Amino acid sequence: MTDRRTIVVGGGIAGLATAALLARDGHEVTLLEARDELGGRAGSWKQDGFRFDTGPSWYLMPEVFEHFFRLFGESIEDHLDLVRLDPGYRVFADGYDAPLDIAADRAANVALFESVEAGAGRALERYLDSARETYELALERFLYTNFDSLAPFADRTVLARTPTLATLLTRSLDAHASRTVADRRLRQVLGYPAVFLGGSPYEVPAMYHLMSHLDLEQGVQYPMGGFHALIDAVEGVARRAGVRIRTGAPVTGIRVADDGSARGVTVTDATGATEQLDADVVVSAADLHHTETELVPERHRSLPEPAWERRDPGPGAILALLGVRGELPGLTHHNLVFTDDWPANFDAVFGDSPRVPDPASFYACMPSATDRQVAPSGDSNVFVLIPVPADTGLGHGGVDGAGSSAVEAAADRAIARLAEAAGAPDLAERIVVRRTIAPADFARDLNAWRGGALGPGHVLRQSALFRGSTRSRKVRGLFYAGGTTVPGVGLPMCLISAELVAKRLRGDRSAAPLPEPAAERV
Structure with a gap:
């Protein structure tokens, strides 16, 4: 595996993390970013003393970020000053005079629900118990897998939960929330996480009620300086791992040899001059639709344009x-x-x-x-x-x-x-x-497909094993990372997708996260 020449296309968090992980595994990695700045959707804009994040703004699933940095023997606290928000957020609902403040901890939110609707506190307790259990199961069995082995799903824990999971997959998130509380504002609090998943609470499966564990129980954090501080930290990890980063280097084609294997990329600058870079492995962390319909030669595309018409x-x-x-x-x-x-x-x-x-x-x-x-x-x-x-x-x-x-x-x-x-x-x-x-x-x-802000929605047919793969079906040595692949949209999911590419290249078919250095020494 060592000394494999690897090119990563795209300098968002997925591309940076993939490049860092592969360099850690001994690859000789070059990352190419079309724009002059890194970050992708997690961009930044400054004007007249104001500095804006132009993308992600909710810091959720902290354990995913912590795990990524620990893989490199580092601590997230070395890079980010995280502040816990209380209230986590405020809800203004048409037809109601006063807003609701969602607190930073479970007990306060249970009390809030009860103050709005008699019995809603106890109902929220049950809802959050289920959300935590589903979230922990997802971390252990569903998020860190490429779905190339059935072994993780034959586990007794998963089999015991099969009837419940079947219900959560076939019921909508809105229906699940409506069975829990009656007050419209409370239902909206439980249903709105569907938007973070690129979907509607009327279409997203109830399995994603696990998101309520994140905001109503774990709480919401914020990295001081904004989310570009996170991008800077991941960039630093990549550079220290040995990744060569080039900005202003738009990839206009992925080169495929006659035997169907990836051979590198073509870069075209603003003047039209082209440069061909050789590689044994190519990872595209760019939008999957753009990659498949613009960068991969037509006869090697896993998903030609007509197939996208059936997607959300x-x-x-x-x-x-x-x-x-x-x-x-x-x-x-x-x-x-x-x-x-x-x-x-x-x-x-x-x-x-x-x-x-x-x-x-x-x-x-x-x-x-x-x-x-x-x-x-x-x-x-x-x-x-x-x-x-x-x-x-x-x-x-x-x-x-x-x-x-x-x-x-x-x-x-x-x-x-x-x-x-x-x-x-x-x-x-x-x-x-x-x-x-x-x-x-x-x-x-x-290069976002149809101008989408997040990536393909997490409707059932585009979730888990039905989502985009991290590996091309047609081109050997071509892999994909980012919100358009498994496990899905959002910064934590993009970090996990990077790890899934690394696992593919290691031949690791497990459902577990990569072992951290301390764990490897035990």
């Missing part, structure tokens, strides 16, 4: 990055704003006649509530995310209202609703920095 791209998003003069005491770090007609909202995003929902449920992050590095003193940094269809036809965003009319209008409506929720009627007048990002930007800048 997950949601798009309109983002609004807002620098606001003064403070917004009515908001906390994370804020969710829910409409009263959720079925109509999700039908607009995921239904047969996709459109920008109006009114729309949306998410607003104000990291300046926690981190004074992200805004000038006394001012507020606000990031608004409105789920919309994955449709590049919605157009591009822009700075100072220069985006397409549909994009800017959706942002204006969200700002007006946020002003009402925050008790800040002059919010729009206080905005001094404004940038919108839309599906066409995700497609142009990140």
